Amino acid sequence: xxxxxxxxxxxxxxxxxxxxxxxxVIEKEKIIIYDLDKNLLEERxxxxxxxxxxxxxxxxxxxxxxxxxxLPQVIDNVLKEIADTLQENQILISIAAGVSIDHIYxxxxxEIGIIRVMPNTPALVGEGATALSPNNKVNEYxxxxxxxxxxxxGLVVQLDExxxxxxxGLSGSGPAYIFIIIEALAxxxxxxx
Numbered sequence: 001x002x003x004x005x006x007x008x009x010x011x012x013x014x015x016x017x018x019x020x021x022x023x024x025v026i027e028k029e030k031i032i033i034y035d036l037d038k039n040l041l042e043e044r045x046x047x048x049x050x051x052x053x054x055x056x057x058x059x060x061x062x063x064x065x066x067x068x069x070x071l072p073q074v075i076d077n078v079l080k081e082i083a084d085t086l087q088e089n090q091i092l093i094s095i096a097a098g099v100s101i102d103h104i105y106x107x108x109x110x111e112i113g114i115i116r117v118m119p120n121t122p123a124l125v126g127e128g129a130t131a132l133s134p135n136n137k138v139n140e141y142x143x144x145x146x147x148x149x150x151x152x153x154g155l156v157v158q159l160d161e162x163x164x165x166x167x168x169g170l171s172g173s174g175p176a177y178i179f180i181i182i183e184a185l186a187x188x189x190x191x192x193x
Contacts, residue, residue: 002090005030006149007063009056009078011044012037014095014119015069017128019048021152034059060085065093065146072096079107088112091142095119101135101161113138115146116161119153128154133161 006022008015011033022031034053035041045052053059060066060082068078075096086092091113094104101114108114115138119130130150134143143158150156 002064003062004032004051004064005145006065006067007032007034007053007059008067008069009034009059009082010067010069010074011035011040012069015067016044017153018067018069018095018119018149019044019050022149023048024152025148032059032062056081057085060090063090065091065142067093067095069095072099075099075104076107079104083107083109086110086112091115091138091146093117093146101133111137113142115143117146117150119150130154130156131159132156133159 005026008019008022008031011019012035015033015035019031019033028048028050032051032053033041033044034056035044041052044050053062056078066082066086068075070078075094086108088110089112092104092108093115095117097118099116101116104114104116113135115132115134117130117132120128128150130153132147132150147156147158
């Protein structure tokens, strides 16, 4: 039995968005967070009144569902740190772009449920589009549970993992490019009077 329903490793911009989505559907007492940036961790913990873990392994020990919301270049270090702590009845959720379920298994080496997820920047305003792909160890209850808090920040679509890299390029990065185009149009309009 776990103390918490959800643990979030990495509470930068996207981690914060996911925390806010989770808080819409999960009681704050059932959530725990951790980040290497102690100042950020303290600030997020206080502002959301959320428990904080002492390290990644502590968070994993306490959480049924674990979101890894770190950059792709950092995820291997996190996976190494938590591999021995993970249990087969836990669900690991990764939002690291381009990091496959097979890659995660290279570090975990346990038959656990893994859900690869690709949210996008419009989730900042609750209008995101999130693609997700579970492995065959994720049951319907856990999949629905995870979908619930991603739906709190926008639309959720389930795909085969082979399509997630394309989604990353299109919906993951696409809105950011559109924002740049809109900003350039606005700047041009201001310049032209």
